[in-house]
Amino acid sequence: MKYSYFPGCNLKTNSVGFEETAIAVSKKLNAELVEMPEWNCCGTIHTQTTDNLMKRIAPVRNLARAAEHVKNLENSSKEVIHKQVVTLCSMCNSTLKIVNAEVKEDTDKLEPINWQLEYDNLEYKGDMEVKHFLEILRDDIGYETIMESVEKPLKGMRIASYYGCMLLHPEIAKIDDQEAPTVMESIVQALGAEVIDWPFFKFCCGSYHIVGEEDLVNIQVHTLIDAAKKRNANSIIVACPLCRYNLEHEQIELIKNGKMKNSLPIFYFTQLMALALGIKPMKLYHFEEHLVNPKPFLKELGLIGRKKSK
Amino acid sequence: MPFEYIKMDKEALKFIDTIEEISGSNVYLCYDCGKCSSGCAFVYKMDLTVNQVISYIKTGQKEKVLSANSPWVCSSCLTCTVRCPREVDIAAVMEAVREYTLRNEPERLKRIELTDEMKKNLPNIALVGSYRKKSEL
Ligand code: SF4
Ligand code: SF4
Numbered sequence: 012m013k014y015s016y017f018p019g020c021n022l023k024t025n026s027v028g029f030e031e032t033a034i035a036v037s038k039k040l041n042a043e044l045v046e047m048p049e050w051n052c053c054g055t056i057h058t059q060t061t062d063n064l065m066k067r068i069a070p071v072r073n074l075a076r077a078a079e080h081v082k083n084l085e086n087s088s089k090e091v092i093h094k095q096v097v098t099l100c101s102m103c104n105s106t107l108k109i110v111n112a113e114v115k116e117d118t119d120k121l122e123p124i125n126w127q128l129e130y131d132n133l134e135y136k137g138d139m140e141v142k143h144f145l146e147i148l149r150d151d152i153g154y155e156t157i158m159e160s161v162e163k164p165l166k167g168m169r170i171a172s173y174y175g176c177m178l179l180h181p182e183i184a185k186i187d188d189q190e191a192p193t194v195m196e197s198i199v200q201a202l203g204a205e206v207i208d209w210p211f212f213k214f215c216c217g218s219y220h221i222v223g224e225e226d227l228v229n230i231q232v233h234t235l236i237d238a239a240k241k242r243n244a245n246s247i248i249v250a251c252p253l254c255r256y257n258l259e260h261e262q263i264e265l266i267k268n269g270k271m272k273n274s275l276p277i278f279y280f281t282q283l284m285a286l287a288l289g290i291k292p293m294k295l296y297h298f299e300e301h302l303v304n305p306k307p308f309l310k311e312l313g314l315i316g317r318k319k320s321k
Numbered sequence: 322m323p324f325e326y327i328k329m330d331k332e333a334l335k336f337i338d339t340i341e342e343i344s345g346s347n348v349y350l351c352y353d354c355g356k357c358s359s360g361c362a363f364v365y366k367m368d369l370t371v372n373q374v375i376s377y378i379k380t381g382q383k384e385k386v387l388s389a390n391s392p393w394v395c396s397s398c399l400t401c402t403v404r405c406p407r408e409v410d411i412a413a414v415m416e417a418v419r420e421y422t423l424r425n426e427p428e429r430l431k432r433i434e435l436t437d438e439m440k441k442n443l444p445n446i447a448l449v450g451s452y453r454k455k456s457e458l
Binding site: 020021024025026052055056058059060061062066102176179180181182189213214215217218219220221222223227231251252253256260302 | 344
């Protein structure tokens with residue numbers, strides 16, 4: 012099985028480990044993510060204004076390109092490809108899903124956007140579906156298969172799953188129950204780690220306020236990390252490059268200011284999946300991108316590197 | 322201040338209309354239950370709580386709404402929107418207030434200096450997001 016995959020900007024700049032581990036995992040689970048040959052910014056952080064179509068051109072352009080990509084994939088691989096485009100970044104996922112729903116519902120919106128796409132010889136027919144990789148893992152692959160593919164269970168990891176806002180909001184973009192999601196937890200369980208149940212799974216990290224209003228983010232992260240620690244988590248998983256950045260960056264600030272003693276490592280869920288599925292080489296994980304270095308933690312648990320022989 | 326006299330003049334009505342038009346949401350649906358405020362992660366920093374913003378819009382109190390910091394502290398997390406029992410798209414209303422301000426007073430657009438460390442490490446979403454939400458573009 013192959014899927015048309017939309018990366019988004021962050022996965023090419025400072026979340027390369029998210030993408031590379033996801034692609035490796037997808038191959039191993041026979042649900043290969045194939046990158047769209049051409050794409051642009053998803054039009055991130057969807058506009059909530061109703062009177063501005065300009066801000067909706069970028070996502071529709073991507074959807075039109077994804078539709079072409081699905082066709083080409085079908086021709087070249089001779090198998091049936093779902094009319095879907097798969098995302099990894101939760102912000103891209105939400106933006107694309109919202110706009111897709113909007114233009115499907117309202118052709119008055121779609122038509123003028125399609126006029127703009129004429130320059131690219133594109134037309135969006137409203138026939139695509141946007142999926143997050145987590146949905147593919149749950150619905151198409153299944154937790155059982157993931158469990159069976161685990162080579163190295165993540166023993167010793169106690170993981171708090173942090174969904175952030177955009178995997179669950181708004182209604183048309185949610186990937187799971189908005190107040191009691193289970194998809195990340197189920198994956199954590201399948202990987203052999205301990206699931207930490209905590210109420211802060213979608214407590215906003217402060218998002219784009221990191222630009223210019225860092226103090227807002229700082230307080231959010233302090234609350235989040237304290238809550239995770241109190242429930243005995245030793246790591247957190249995320250699906251958003253911005254959540255990851257905020258959680259790491261502010262932990263460092265908190266330690267610098269003496270408000271916190273030690274930091275929790277933050278992982279993309281795909282990095283931990285790759286680890287449990289025994290995917291190598293280590294450079295795929297791009298741990299160097301993380302501001303809080305997760306390597307000592309993983310070494311201590313014996314999940315990476317060889318233990319020193321005595 | 323036991324009570325206050327509110328004038329619902331043309332200007333006030335126009336303000337309500339514009340906010341409803343930009344946000345696509347009907348603020349009159351709100352019955353002031355306060356659920357939006359109680360679930361908002363940033364309400365402690367706001368000088369008007371979330372449902373107060375809605376309330377003041379409903380009653381056309383433009384100046385109070387526009388001088389509040391609430392829409393600028395809002396992070397568009399949409400928690401309020403998904404929880405409102407009356408299906409008011411509160412986050413969209415917050416955005417509409419931001420847009421209203423920036424469309425009428427573009428000079429309120431915030432200029433933020435980025436340090437080298439930020440330029441190197443900040444995720445693209447943070448930069449694009451912040452200029453989309455705090456600037457008219
Ligand atoms: S949750 Fe909805 S109905 Fe309740 S106060 Fe907020 S906007 Fe009004
Ligand atoms: S969208 Fe804004 S107002 Fe609503 S809960 Fe989130 S931060 Fe608060």
